Amino acid sequence: MAGKKQGSNDFFSRVYEVTILIPYGRITSYGAIARYLGSARSARMVGWALNVSHSGEKFIPAHRVVNRNGILTGKHHFGTITIMQQLLENEGLVIEDDKIQNFREKFWDPSKELR
DNA sequence: ATTCTGACAGCAA
DNA sequence: TTTGCTGCCAGAA
Numbered sequence: 001m002a003g004k005k006q007g008s009n010d011f012f013s014r015v016y017e018v019t020i021l022i023p024y025g026r027i028t029s030y031g032a033i034a035r036y037l038g039s040a041r042s043a044r045m046v047g048w049a050l051n052v053s054h055s056g057e058k059f060i061p062a063h064r065v066v067n068r069n070g071i072l073t074g075k076h077h078f079g080t081i082t083i084m085q086q087l088l089e090n091e092g093l094v095i096e097d098d099k100i101q102n103f104r105e106k107f108w109d110p111s112k113e114l115r
Numbered sequence: 116a117t118t119c120t121g122a123c124a125g126c127a128a
Numbered sequence: 129t130t131t132g133c134t135g136c137c138a139g140a141a
Contacts, residue, residue, distance in 0.1 A: 011137095030123050034136095040124090041136045047122035048138065067123060074122030084122095120140085127133085 011037065015049035016056065018110050022064040025091040026108040027100060029068045036110040051077055063087040070103030 018033050030043040039045070046065070051074075053060040063084045067073045075084040075098065085095050094101040 031125095034123080039137085042138095043123035043136085044121060045123090045137055049122095051122060062122080065122075068125095072122090077122055118141090121138095123136090125134090128131090 011039070011042075011045065012049040012052070015046050016053060016058070016060050018114070019050065019053070019060050019062060019065060020058070021110070021114065022061055022108055025093065025106070027064045027066055027070075027088070027093065027103070027106050028108045028110060030065060031068055032107075032109050032111065033065065036114065047074065050074065064091075064108075066100060066103075070100040070107075072098045072100070 014037050015033060018036060022028055030046040031040070033046045034040055034043040037046075050060065050062040050065060053062055062074065063078070065074070072084050072088075072095065075081050078084045085098070088095055088100070093106060100106065
């Protein structure tokens with residue numbers, strides 16, 4: 001196959017790969033993933049990638065990705081605005097006012113955990 | 116081609 | 129501490 005735009009596709013694929021590696025009951029941030037991928041200032045692209053992630057066949061635990069404040073900023077992109085929180089609580093996380101409690105402890109940094 | 120928006124993050128005030 | 133602006137990169141209109 002020749003002549004295809006694999007530019008962003010490659011970036012998106014990497015976002016998915018990392019997201020899939022997030023351990024059960026743990027969470028990370030958009031910026032952390034972006035930085036791990038080498039584009040520290042492309043956190044918004046990570047969010048965009050996750051936005052279209054459900055187009056793929058593979059399940060992407062996008063609910064384990066929140067912003068740097070531990071706030072569920074992407075909850076509006078799931079079926080309902082409560083499903084993201086429910087998924088996280090189901091994994092043992094505690095959420096209050098859309099914010100993950102003990103965020104620092106549950107945080108999983110791909111740049112440190114992976115290599 | 117140009118403009119606007121977005122599941123963010125960093126910094127100034 | 130909170131609010132607002134800017135940078136970043138892709139995609140939609």
